[in-house]
Structure formats: C-alpha cells, structure tokens
Amino acid sequence: MTLPDCWTRPLPRTDEHCREQARQRQSVLTKPPGSLGTLEQIAITLSGQQATATPAVDRVHIAVFAGDHGVCAEGISAFPQAVTAQMIANFAHGGAAISVMARHLGASLEVVNLGTVGEVPDGLSGVVDATIRPQTGNLAQEPAMTESEVGAALTAGDHAAQRAAEAGAQLFIAGDMGIGNTTAATALACCLLGQNPDALSGPGTGLDARGVCHKAEVIKRALGRHGEDQSPMGALASLGGLEIAAIAGAILGAAGRRIPVLIDGYIVSVAALVAVRQQPELGQWLYFGHQSAEPGHRRVLDALASSPLLSLGMRLGEGSGAAVAVPLLRSACALHNGMASFADAGVSDRS
C-alpha cells in the first residue's frame, strides 16, 4: 500500500519568531490591547504559519472532493445517489453554492472525483478524475474501503494540496460532495469519540425524525461490525468515505506544505478529526469557519478544542461554511498590516 508522506512525516512547525513579532505589533496598534478579539489572534497565528510580518489570504484554493457511498442502499439520505455526479457537473458549470463563493472570493476552485455511481461527463473544466471505485462498500455490512483504497484517496488529497502549493495558495479550503456522507462521518465520529449514534446522528440533507432514528440504527450496525479499532486508518477503511479520506490527506498535505487550512462544516471536521488523530500537530494549522446545524458537529468541534468563527445555521458542505468565513481572515490581515501604531499616529498610549 502506498501512503503519501503527509500521513506519517512530522508536520513543519510554525515560525515562533514571526508569531511573537506579530503579537508585539498588535500591542502597539492604535486600539486598546485585545480590542479586535479573535481577529488579533488570527493575524498572529497566520504570521507564524506563513512565517511573515505581513500575513495575507488573498490567494485561496478550494478543492471539493466527491465520492459515492454504498450505505445509501440502507435509505439513509433524503436525496438519491445520482445527485453526487450531477453536482460535479454543477460545480464545473458554476451553479453550485461553492462555485458562486469561489467567484465572489476570487478563489481557485477544483473538484476531485474519487468515484461516483452516476456518470460524470468527460472534459468538465476544473474536474480532476481520480476515480478509485464507483462507491464505497455498504459500511453497515462490510468495510467501506480496503486500506490500499484509503491510501489512494489520501494520495489524491495530497495531490490537490500540491496543486494548491504550486498555485501559491495562502489558504486551503477542502469541501465535500457525496450523498450519504453524513452517515459515514457520524459513524467515524462515534468510533473515534466513543459516542452513541443516537447522540450524533442528524437530518443531513433533510431526514425527518423517523429517518434520523433509522440512520442511527444503521450506524449502530456498522459500529457493531467494526468493533473497537479506533486507529485512524482502521476507522477510515471500515467506516469512512472516499472523499472523507481524500479530505484528510488534503488537509495534512496542505499543512505539510505550510499552507493554513480553513475547515468547513461537519464532514470536513470529521476528516480533520481523523487527520489530527494521525498527526496531532496538525491542529496548529487549522481554522474552523463555522458551526454546522448538523447536531454532531458541536461534539466534533469540542473534541478538536476549536471555536468556529461563524454560526449561521448552515448545513450544506461543499466548503461553503469555510468560504463565507474567508472575509474575516482577510479583515484580520488588513487590520494587522494597515493600522498605524501609537507612535506613528501620535496617539497617546495607556497612562
């Protein structure tokens, strides 16, 4: 089995000198110390990650990872599996929410297709064909993937991070598209956090209360079959998804290339949880864009000791909840780089 370097090689450290310089700069800008709250912390953290006195997130790369889920055979989504492939075409044609946000932000957008049941037309612009299999195994009955399939998906994610680095990205966003993936993500989160599916299962694209109970029962069957293995690789292979594994590889690959990552909602956060379990240092490279309305997200964020920047009741995926938070990071950089100091502006400092 081939695994990308980022799965095992220690991640780079952030630059403590630049971080300290940025902290000092924040303390002399013309405002009461700390008055820009989290925006100050973002500028300081970005300075350390980007090893610069002038942090910037002008160049943003968004990679949406798509894959289908065999567990859809259990009736766990409000939408048909065909939507995954149809949405890939919609991303390419510019009509999806993340397509609009990418244009709005001036970000580059690519879609990585790990395998769909529906047919994806050839030659769609911005779509990378990285097909591994048409869909995962039905995780309620069998492992979702083999470990070598997980390795291939991690590598496809790492390649997306490589393309982001080659494009000079200052910030990386991963998005997900895969009907049924809230079931796989919930199974993974329950496994890694030792939680009961009744506590974490939610409506996803719009199940009613009965549908959510059925989904939790399907996840319980999967966890019973899977047993106690909480290793990141074991959990991904047994309970994950092609796109979830690729997202884990992409996040690790971006951090490995010193590109900070803005995490989206529930699905991407679960992929981040898997990746952090594999490489705990990854946490230093992550921002969390928003808290999804999907009920399991809060527990996953708590396990990652992270505070989301926004809470807008969004529950879409695709990277959309990260994309809407980009202007906050840009504001943090503009303030940090552009404000005058007390000395420069002739404003009296604290007495």
Ligand SMILES: Cc1cc2ncn([C@H]3O[C@H](COP(=O)(O)O)[C@@H](O)[C@H]3O)c2cc1C
């Ligand atoms: C039109 C459409 C666009 C989407 N974009 C993201 N998702 C999101 O919803 C799906 C997960 O929910 P579940 O587990 O309930 O199937 C994933 O495809 C996710 O990316 C979408 C879903 C739909 C229907």
Ligand SMILES: O=C(O)c1cccnc1
């Ligand atoms: O928060 C998410 O990532 C999410 C929630 C519901 C459906 N798809 C994705």
